[in-house]
Amino acid sequence: MSPSNIRQQLYSRGHSGMRLGLERSIEAARALGDPHAKLRAFHVAGSNGKGSTSAMLERIAREAGLSTGLYTSPHLSKLTERVRVNGEPISDATLDAALERVMRDATGELTFFETLTMAAFVALADAELDVVVLEVGLGGRLDATNLIERPLATGITSISVGEGGRYLEHANFLGDTVAAIAREKAGIAKPGVPLVLGPLSAEAWESVLVVAHKVSALVLEPRVAADGALRLSNGETLLLRPLLGGPHQIENAAVAAEMAVAAASLGVRTSHIERGIAMASWPGRLESISFRGRTVVLDAAHNIDGVRALVRALPGLGIDAARTILVFGALADKPFASMLGLLAPFAQRRVYAPPEGRAPALPATLAAIAAGETCETAMQAIERALAISAPGDTLLVTGSIYFVGAVRAWLLGIEADPVIAL
DSSP, X not given: OOHHHHHHHHHHGGGGOOXXXXXXHHHHHHHTTOGGGGOOEEEEEOSSSHXXXXXXXXXXXXXXXXXXXXXXXXXXXXXXXXXXXXXXXXXXXXXXXXXXXXXXXXXXXXXXXXXXXXXXXXXXXXXXXXXXXXXXXXXXXXXXXXXXXXXXXXXXXXXXXXXXXXXXXXXXXXXXXXXXXXXXXXXXXXTTOEEEEOSOOHHHXXXXXXXXXXXXXXXXXXXXXXXSEXXXXXXXXXXXXXXXXXXXXXXXXHHHHHHHHHSGGGOOOHHXXXXXXXXXXXXXXXXXXXXXXXXXXXXXXXXXXXXXHHHHHGGGGTOOGGGEEEEEOOBTXXXXXHHHHHHGGGOSEEEXXXXXXXXXXXXXXXXXXXXXXXXXXXXXXXXHHHHTOOTTOEEEEESOHHHHHXXXXXXXXXXXXOOXXX
């Protein structure tokens, strides 16, 4: 197949949506020679923070002199961002070759995500890396990444509590209570393998522990002191100073640090952890880009918990509401009214537009919640925000990963790949 036909066939699989279950992935992997079995992997789940944690963990491994792979989702701009080798996205040619092999050899009707996961396993196995970090796509127990039978360590960064029992993460797939969702995420726990937990609600914590004890996982719960000091399970103490902004990144860094030392066979030292956390970056997470004399702050907060974390971080950025424009777009199945209610006070002017992907919250609906201008696309929204701002102003772009990705691509002149919102 030509590269264009390979991508067209991949994107066509996005129309089938999300179908959880491991049977198709197990069958496909077997036909491909079980490439996942060749990986020494960390496995990271969570409602929010799993991408940042995975990025920090991967950078820690690089600082230890190890060759690394990283698999995450979704992408902000380019499909190849999802599969990285030694910190860099793989080439289009490498991804297309892996996809072609999956489409040729794998059996069964794979979904978009399952196809990409199998391709990632193929590409990462072919690269013969020392260690790989895998981010769960959705949930954990039935996610395609959960083919990994004996990970070095597993981690759960967070479990969303939604808003008054509503707007729980992917409740239609994972369950309609925090406890049910926690059980699904805890499905990545493996016998005798360390399971590192970030801050969880009491309900989530209890459910995770039931699953972890059932499979005899080794539960670790890092606790960070007010000064950023973390005492590790091996008895050593280090200081967490993440490059990634926001108080929530301290919590994510603690999970990454504990996972790194829990995998004792890698030989990671405290100095590697401190350097890795201090150097790890992750696009679209409180990322600041200077553009035409303005500061554009991009944050992929896409649910109520993400927005709460963003709001906690904004005072540290010195945000002046009088000189800040909120550029906001959210999906209709998110609690966009509450999200906007938290963000609106930080900006006296606002511009709204719909993200691509699933059904969006209508800009007119957003403007009725907190007064602002409406646009038809994310690109038009950022252009309008630039037009009504002055040099030195801040543009805060948030509300949806896909929305942030579109704006970021426009700012950096990147030709973005299609959005597949599952």
